[in-house]
Amino acid sequence: MSKFRIGLIGLGGMAQAHIRWMKENGDNLELVAVSDVNPDALAKVGAECGIAEDKRYADFVSLIADPDVDAIVSATPNHTHADIVRACLEAGKPFMAEKPFTRVFEEAVPLLQLYEQKPVPAMIGFSYRYTPAFRYARELIREGKIGAVRSFSIQYLQGWGGAPYKVPYVWRFDRRITGTGTLGDLGSHMIDMARFLFGEFQELSAQLHTIIPERPHPSTGEMVRIEVDDFASFQARMTGDVMGVFQTTRNAIGSGNQHEVSIYGDFGTIHASTLDPDRIVWIREEEKGQLAKTELDVPKHCKVSQYEDFIAMLKGQEPDGLPGLMDGYRNQEVLDAIVRADEQRTVIRL
Structure with missing residues (x-):
């Protein structure tokens, strides 16, 4: 063909x-x-x-x-x-x-x-599996550059929903269409990034919140009650007892598209972000207890596009890290657990 x-x-x-x-x-x-x-x-x-x-x-x-x-x-x-x-x-x-x-x-x-x-x-x-900085972070983790990973923090912040912008009631705020709000939209990316980097979710607790409870209907101007979250935070235990903290919102004024992760290991820290997609920050201890902080350029082989993998998949190949149907299913399973953890105010085990 x-x-x-x-x-x-x-x-x-x-x-x-x-x-x-x-x-x-x-x-x-x-x-x-x-x-x-x-x-x-x-x-x-x-x-x-x-x-x-x-x-x-x-x-x-x-x-x-x-x-x-x-x-x-x-x-x-x-x-x-x-x-x-x-x-x-x-x-x-x-x-x-x-x-x-x-x-x-x-x-x-x-x-x-x-x-x-x-x-x-x-x-x-x-x-975001195809953000070069995240792919390089994954490679360095696998190579043991910061030793055993013990914990991490992930956030995905946007600002377009903040109060000053008076965003009307669009489909992303309609529970019948979205299921959840910021959680499913931005939080699903954080969940996938955690799975991409660290493995499976073992247990979690969560809090969901709606900061702006009403928004004007774009046609009538009448205020419509918002039934989905616009702020989500959760904590998780991942494979190998790696602990993670997550937060996401559309109300972070000043944040355009800020998706980032900080990874803490026995011998150092890695920070990667969409704000600097072609570099990562690597912090480690050197001789005599001195800390070294280095910005590393992402190597060329980590710059793979989503469509490169899509074409490879169509050709019958199985690219490493391609997000397949099971990744979508597991992601939805975690989203559901977060909603239940918030509703029941309890720890959910997966």
Whole structure:
């Protein structure tokens, strides 16, 4: 096969990034079909990308069933994730789907059962596995550069939801669509990063909170009660008794897209962040008790793109660290445990 023919589902904001990435990988990928429930978006993006009118689908099931489509890329709101993954599995189509894996854990269970019966190459969009600094941190941990890892802290902070910006009631605040708020949106990335670096969650405790309890409806201006979190914090014990502290919010004024981790080992500390994606900070003790702090440039081999791994997956390869369907399922399992830990005010064991 000269090129993999891709069908793109969801033509909102993230679609433009995926279209750009497909063009950058044009030797291997060709966008041949698109789908969206919004007819204006369907017509606009279809025309911009030169998609034939009979390949512009209002119904994603029809796009997935199209024999001219080899694989699916999905970038839609949370409440559609389960149905799209299910349709891909039933059709035997490889796919890359957005995170979180599903809206709630109850939707994830039957998908895993179906996947075990009808497995297909699958990738979940935990894109921060492809931040060079995080990949290099993982390599240094595996090489034992800071000795045994004892604890870590992860945070993912954004500021766009803060009070001064008067953000209206959009779909990310609608529990029927999202399942959870900041937890599922940003927290799912923190969960995945912890699993990527340290292994599985063993037990956790949590607190969820809504800082801004009402937001104006964008059409009517009437205040709508917010039923999802916009702040989440939790603590966890990971594989090997590695202890972790997590926090995330959309109300951190001054934070654009600040996802970072500090890792504490017996012989040193590593700090990695999206704010400096091509470098990490390495702190260790040298002779006579003196601390040395070094900024290390990320080596070239750690600069792997999400689409490089997606193409490799489509070619039948199994790249190290590719976030597959089981990563999506485990992530949703942890999200569910965090919600239960908050509701029950107790420690949840996984």
